[in-house]
Amino acid sequence: MLVLTRKPGEKVLIGDDIVITIIENRGDGIRIGIDAPRGxxxxxxxxxxxxxxxxVEATHAAADAEExxxxxxxxxxxxxNEEPTP
Structure with missing residues (x-):
């Protein structure tokens, strides 16, 4: 993991087409902007x-869920014991 110190307005480039901009430092967190291709x-x-x-939780149905x-x-x-009618 790369750890950087950045100030508001500074940017970090990832590859050729992703730009992360530090927008604001709010004391308990920061706001960032991410500019990346649509894909x-x-x-x-x-x-x-x-x-x-x-x-995962949704895949665990109760035993009587169908009934x-x-x-x-x-x-x-x-x-x-009966066959269902079509």
Whole structure:
């Protein structure tokens, strides 16, 4: 990891087409501006982690989730020994 000290108005260049500009120092944080090509995704790490955690949680359904969903939609399941009708 490269660690730099920068002042407001100073810039950091990444490659040929990404520019990070220090906008303002606010005591408990800084404001930065990022100028990058449209095809480059810029995301806050904590948001990416929260979405990833939510997606993992969504894959863990309760054992009776299907039956509760069917009940909520008013769908009646056939008894276990009967064949469903098409």
């Amino acid at each position: 480059i995704s810029i995301q806050r790490a904590e948001i990416v982690q929260a979405v990833s955690d939510a997606n 509760r969903l069917k009940a909520a939609l008013g769908i009646v399941s056939p008894p276990p």
